[in-house]
Amino acid sequence: MAHSSEPSSSLSFTSSSYISNGSVSHNICSSHCPDPGPNLEAISLSKLSSNLEQLLVDSDCDYSDADIIVEETPVGVHRCILASRSKFFRELFKREKGSSEKEGKLKYCMSNLLPYGKVGYEAFLIFLGYMYTGKLKPSPMEVSTCVDNVCAHDACRPAINFAVELMYVSSIFQIPELVSLFQRRLLNFVGKALVEDVIPILLVAFHCQLSQLVAQCVDRVARSDLDYVSIEKEVPLELSEKIKLLQRSFQHDAENDAPLVDPLHQKRITRIHKALDSDDVELVKLLLTESDITLDEANALHYAAAYCDPKVVSEVLGLGLADVNLRNSRGYTVLHIAAMRKEPSLIVSLLTKGACASELTLDGQSAVSICRRLTRPKDYHAKTEQGKETNKDRICIDVLEREMRRNPMAGDVSISSQTIADDLHMKLLYLENRVAFARLFFPTEAKLAMDIAHAETKSSSGNFREVDLNETPIMQNKRLFSRMEALMKTVEMGRRYFPHCSEVLDKFMEDDLPDVFYLEKGSEEEQRLKRTRFMELKDDVQKAFNKDKAKFCRSGISPSSSSSSLKDSLHHKARKV
Template identity: 80%
Template sequence: MANSTEPSSSLSFTSSSHLSNGTFGPTKSSSSLEPGPNLEIISLSKLSSNLEQLLIDPSCDYSDADIVVEGIPVGVNRCILAVRSRFFLEYFQRVKGSTEKEGKPKYFIRDLLPYGKVGYEAFRVFLSYLYTAKLKPSPVEVSTCVDDFCVHDACRPAINFAVELMYASYIFQTPELVSLFQRRLLNFVGKAVVEDVIPILMVAFHCQLTQLVTQCVDRVARSDLDSISVEKELPDEIAKNIKLLRLQSQCDDDHKIEAVDPLHEKRIRRIHKALDSDDVELVKLLLSESEITLDEANALHYAVAYCDPKVVTEVLGLGLANVNRRNCRGYTVLHMAARRKEPSIIVSLLTKSASALELTLDGQSAVSICRRLTRPKDYHAKTEQGQEANKDRICIDVLEREMRRNPMAGDASISSETVADDLHMKLLYLENRVAFARMFFPTEAKLAYDVAHAETISEFAGISASKGSTGNLRAVNLNETPIMQNKRLFTRIEALMKTVEMGRRYFPHCSEVLDKFMEDDLPDLFYLEMGTPIEQRIKRKRFMELKEDVQKAFHKDKAKSSRSGLSSSSSSSSQKDCVNYKVGEDGVNYKKS
């Protein structure tokens, strides 16, 4: 018996030797070969590559069954799956699968999963591991977002793909991958926004990953995620645990629990339940029976997050909710809609004057939120005629189109791919607008500035920033975090926006002149001395027309202010200070006559 096995062993070593050194000369005996670990690695690597051909080479399609994932049949060899996964061994013994005409059994992945979701690409990566014992890199088209400035270390597509692989590894009983993906998901917990921790917590809960559950629960408990979201999106036992941790933390920090009016909370929850039932008439009745308002209940935020789009439309139709109201996390209703990615809701909000330029406390606009949630596969997916439209692409396109509009004419901002540029470009526009207002209409601008209580912010950079430099807007303070910088800029933007709003309210004709100037004339008037002599004459002519427009606007607003009882002295110096100009060599200089 020993003799019968020795030639086989010798042949195996000889064959492997040929593979490793490419020679076909006399073979050495097994006793003269070097120790085996390197040889084993080479042999296993070769075996892995050979088995991979069964998945990637169409000419090697010897599969004996199909598993249908997202409507796409994936050919599998049941013998390989059965020996690599106890789940498949038992499942194939128990379930024969539906047989097609070709005689191949067909299985549907939805029947294999008791909970969760595993997409086509995630299943292919998992299947490749079963065949080759090597984990392939995550496909970029499904594990990254379409924000070009995201590093993809904790965006939602990256998290979702890892979650899908965790589900596959746990349900199909591959413990080494479960351990690997638990470490990967633990790394996401500290980096992701708290809403994106929810899917990690769900997979940890279903896969009984105690360490991961503990980390996620602690992160959510320490966050400002509202209790309603916690209750709606998490299992009861997890939600109760988070509530207890928050109460304990409050006791430890303040030595007392902040009083909550139970009747107030009950009324808010009744409004939310009425929205869940799609009963807007009941919502109206509840509002009439109590002092609770839609804004106090954050009813529009709730409807946008959890209700049917038609309910959102009906709530908007009541005209009782502020579409730009912020919830406890600093999210406007449009921010919530961007997270949901439902085009009809986004359009409904925009038609009701929802502002696309509003930023979250960490500097995200609605369009940047939407981009961070969208995979390249979905964004670039082509829609055939008659098929359902690509919602991901529509949401981003609608919001970007809104961002490209006149910044102050539709509550939209200058388009920008980065959060930092969103802030700085918007700030630049507002500062230039206020600076020109102070030169054209100094007293009116000062009045709007004072009414808006904008005196708490530092002097505006204004025009100089528009001449190719952003002044100190991008100055770096090494002790200031990006979030702190965004908050500072956001405060400055709010003060400037209030100033512009006051100007629109009390000096509408002046505002119309500024609107047209900022939109049509500003780029040209900065370079009056540039161009051909004919172009320069045209620019100077337009400048004189602008001067006349300013004079007319001043007289209209002055007359209107007098009729409304405002002091006419508020504009006493406007005509003298702002209507007489001369053109300098470097552009426009404004000075008193």
């Protein structure tokens, strides 16, 4: 894969062998005209390339007459240039299917131009640069490498995905010389990549009708240890049948070594998988009682972690019938599969049920290293504004790293604060406020902690201070204790997986200022003092957060917090708590 340190590709506009009128050859002209110099043509083409590039990079040269929307970002293009370079765009602009804006600029949505696959913003800019200049720029490191420090980036998933995007855009927009170049690049990946990372290469080869690349990928998958269930789920039927036939031929060649497969046993496993696909855990329980198949024999947790809704995984875990650290035939634990999917709720659910984050695959990869090899620097280092969702890839890595560093002998930190009274209602008030502020300051992390603790419904069912005359004291205490347990579980999850966020909240909650959030109560002098103290408190929280952030940066672990500052309007929201 090309990176920023590589030289630009030698691909360029084809030099014309005719002079401008097109009727006299260059060789004939040169025999009768003075020699203009051997490098004039190369210099002229280079100058033309640089001038056209200014249309893309210089904001003062924005004479574009159409926009192509890529990942919600408009990219200005010049239809005359694209039409002259690509038959696809020539036919597209003839039809003029773009929606006209008031200023007359046509707009085209990239997703509507692609019959299959996807093309990201950076990949489209690389392609567009070639269309304008005839030169192929190196792939940006932030989208074509992973964040694993020990990876050579010669076959990691981001490198493959970026090359796949470039193949899609080159094939769909009909630039054959680029298709040829990227097919060679993808062929180079097939022998190096993990077999699961060959699947996206196989799909782009299939859709772009690249027979040589399809054949190489099919052979690689058929010779691998990738199970047929995964093949059926991830590739089209036509390809899966080819792979299956090839696998049978390999098995025939080594018939004595092939393990016997019980068709009835496999059929029962398939039924369990289909029940999981339907989110029907009750049917799974019924199937288990009707046969001698166990969840572990069916690799049910592995299957659910790979293909089902996270809630289904939680329900299967709740059955208590599966080994959370079981390895499948490829040596992967369920946590390894969840790391490949990069779904934070799955990872945290498994960790809370005892999944071991330090377990390694047969090739020495841990769950966190799997996540890192799948994550682009652009996503990992993306800055998230206050109140906006944090990137899921980043949360997965941070949670797994903290679990690896967590002292397994230390119990969960209990809630302690001088502001909490022994009274049940005071405890509930503290927990309610703490969770509410967590949702305000760190929305993504708080939601994840609440989902794992199943606290969303329990902590929002009415006001615990309201009195129900039909409710007995025993019923009331049961209800309040149930809510408190859910809220405490949420705080425990936050302390375990998001410690720096919890430290900020501890600082915030431990200031004994219960009235500071009711700024409009009291006399004018009292209100003024409350506002002053509130601003001081806000500054203290900000300083605590920055100190924690700096600590993590020094240790090489960047915080995953979804906030970096407190908004001035915080006190308006806080009064609602």
